[in-house]
Amino acid sequence: MDQPNQLHRRFFDIPNLQYAMTYTWFQKGSVIQHFLHQLKYEGNEAIGVLLGEKYGEELSSYFHNEWDLITAVPIHFKKERKRGYNQSHCIARGMSKSMHIPFVPLLVKSVNRKSQTKKHRIERFDNVESTFHLKRPLHKLEGKKILLVDDVVTTGATLQASSIPLQKAGAIVSIATISATRN
Numbered sequence: 001m002d003q004p005n006q007l008h009r010r011f012f013d014i015p016n017l018q019y020a021m022t023y024t025w026f027q028k029g030s031v032i033q034h035f036l037h038q039l040k041y042e043g044n045e046a047i048g049v050l051l052g053e054k055y056g057e058e059l060s061s062y063f064h065n066e067w068d069l070i071t072a073v074p075i076h077f078k079k080e081r082k083r084g085y086n087q088s089h090c091i092a093r094g095m096s097k098s099m100h101i102p103f104v105p106l107l108v109k110s111v112n113r114k115s116q117t118k119k120h121r122i123e124r125f126d127n128v129e130s131t132f133h134l135k136r137p138l139h140k141l142e143g144k145k146i147l148l149v150d151d152v153v154t155t156g157a158t159l160q161a162s163s164i165p166l167q168k169a170g171a172i173v174s175i176a177t178i179s180a181t182r183n
Contacts, residue, residue: 005020005021006182007020007021007022007153007175007180008020010153010155010156010183011156011159011160011175013156013160014159014160014163014167014173014175015167016167016172016173017163017173017174017175018145018172018173018174019066019174019175019176020174020175021059021174021175021176021177022153022176022177022178022179022180023051023054023055023058023176023177023178023179024178024179024180025179025180025181025182026152026179026180026181026182032178032179033179035047035051036087036151036152036178036179039051039087039090039151040083040087040151043083043084045084045085045087045090047090048087048088048089048090048091048093048094048151049090049091049093049094049097050094051091051094051178052090052091052092052093052094052095052096052097052098052149052178053094053095053097053098054094054098055091055094055095055176055178056094056095056096056097056098056099057098057099059095059099059176060098060099066145066147066174067099067101067145067146067147067174068101068144068145068146069101069102069103069104069144069146069147070092070095070096070099070101070102070103070104070146070147070149071092071103071104071105071106071107071146071147071148071149071166072086072088072089072091072092072103072105072107072148072149072150073088073107073132073148073149073150073158073159073162074086074088074105074107074108074109074132074162075087075088075109076109076110076111077108077109087151088149088150088151089103089105091149091150091151091178092149095147095149095176101147105135106134106135106141106146106166107132107133107134107135107162107165107166108132108133108134108135109131109132110131110132110133111131131161132161132162132164132165133165134165134166134169141166141169141170141171142169142170142171143170143171143172144170144171144172145171145172145174146166146171146172146173146174147174147175147176148162148163148166148173148174148175148176149175149176149177150162150175150176150177151177151178151179152177152178152179152180152181153175153177153179153180153181154180154181154183155183159175159177163175
């Protein structure tokens with residue numbers, strides 16, 4: 001395993017995390033913030049797929065055959081029904097297309113909690129702990145290298161909580177996000 005980078009160190013709670021990567025560092029008022037807002041709140045799924053494709057192309061230039069499959073952080077089915085899609089799935093589908101790695105939605109979010117935008121790290125983790133589960137018990141994940149995708153990472157609590165069921169199933173997890181705040 002390579003030396004942990006600034007983002008990787010944020011995930012000290014995730015044992016055996018292989019890689020932690022972000023496409024950009026979050027900056028208020030940036031083009032990426034605008035794109036993510038369009039994706040998450042204005043119904044523009046295509047931006048997510050495009051960002052995923054571009055990010056996947058970038059990662060492909062550094063990693064060859066590193067992952068067996070790509071999955072994404074789920075949102076609760078009520079939120080997905082209201083929005084019409086999961087923004088992280090859009091990004092993961094784009095990455096899958098450009099990296100030629102299958103996208104498989106492995107996780108579900110069983111509890112619909114309030115937004116985390118105003119919470120601190122401990123509050124965020126307490127808010128999401130035990131809310132992510134495998135869609136079905138999968139024994140086929142043992143030893144599989146999985147790239148877990150999300151749109152934005154702030155404290156890392158959501159990615160930490162969603163990686164737990166994958167690791168319990170024996171998967172080797174890496175994390176990729178479009179943007180990350182600097183902590």
